[in-house]
Amino acid sequence: MATAECLEFGICGLDNTVPKDVLAELFSPPAACRVVPVAAFQLAYQGYPWLPASGYLPDGSMEGRRYPNGETYPSWHEIDEMIKTMPPDTRLSFHLNNTKECPYVTALLQGEPETLRLVDVLCSQYHARHIQVNISARGLSTELFMPGDLWGKSAQQLVELSERYPETLFLIPVFQRPASASAPAMDSWPFVQKLLQDSAARNRGEPVRNLVAFFDNSAGSGTAPDAVPEIPHEYPKKGQPIGFTGGINASNVQDWLTKYSAAAAAHGCECISDAQTGFRLGKDRGQPIDVAALQELVRNVYQWGTPSA
Known part of the structure; x- marks a missing residue:
């Protein structure tokens, strides 16, 4: 059973393999439900x-x-077209990735004007509830978010954007990755910590509430964590949002939401979670969405968030 606080739940990777009539159903929770669905692209x-x-x-x-x-x-x-079929108050999320064709994250952290314009469009025209900046994207230069000469500018870009668009939550993945033949070991928590510290220094000792740590070691692989990540003691309280994800599907979503919401509440935070790979055919993002699996997932999420009579 959900706690009294609302929980935002993102349905990620939406595409045209979902029938339009199903989209309207997915984003229409029961009136008493404490879960707020978020359509994530x-x-x-x-x-x-x-x-x-x-x-x-x-x-x-x-x-x-x-x-x-x-x-x-x-x-x-x-x-x-998908947005038009959803209830008009549906919250929207956009996940920025980093590819050779469109290096959105690199460009954003470097302050490239076209990508800053994109963020403005997402916030001002699409009224994005979330923008997730996937610093965990494979191939992204670690120099942009690991301690060194460049991470200060990256942090400055995100802090300034969070101040410019206070109604949008900027989700920053917290992840660890072991060293490989092509990349050093990575830990993004120091960067998230720097964001919060730099924001606090500009705002009378308190970071803005729309810079959000999003714990995700799966990086879209659909791998569930072994346990709920420990929230660092220095992470802000007082209702600061915090996110958790990884390996969520219809069969385990209620268990994970119970654990995640409890951890967030114990720290004084609002909770965000999401699912993506678990409702695709073969759990493969290159395959169509399994509509029945997605519908079952959402039913279970809403059941979890709706008080028993």
Whole structure:
């Protein structure tokens, strides 16, 4: 059973393999439900709303898309059509990834004007509830978020954006990754800690509430954690949002939401969670969404969040 506080739950990787009538159903929780659903879209190859990439043009060929039927990464016009079918107050989330075609995260952390314009469009026109900056994206230079010469500018960009768009939560993944032949060991918590400290220094000792640590060691792989991550004692309380995810599917979602919401409440935080890979065919983001699995997941989420009569 859910605690009294609301919990935001993102349904991530939405695409055109979900029938439009199902979308309306998914984002219509029972009146007494404490879960607030969030429609989350992955951005990695699509270009910009004002300049879509090849394969993502309105009424154009899908040739050149990452996946042949538009899985996981919908075009901008497809995103717009999906939003039109949802209840008008549906909260929206956009996950910025980093690819050779569209290095959104690199460009954002370096203050590249076109990507800052994208953030402005997402916040001002789409009224994004969340923007997740996936510093965990494979191939992103670790120098942008690990201690060194560049991380200060990266932190400055995110702190300034959080102040400019106070109604949007900026979700920053907290993850650890062991060293490999091609990359050093990584731990993003020091960067998130720096964001909060730099924000507090600019705001009378308190960080803004829309800079959010999002604990996710799965990086979209669908791997469940062994346990709820420990929240660092210095993470802000007083209702600061915090996020947890990884490996959530219809069979385990109620258990994880109970654990995550309890951990957040114990620290004095509001809770955010989401699911993505667990409702795709074969748990593969290159495959269509398993509509029945997604519907079951959402039913279980709403059941968890609705008080018993």
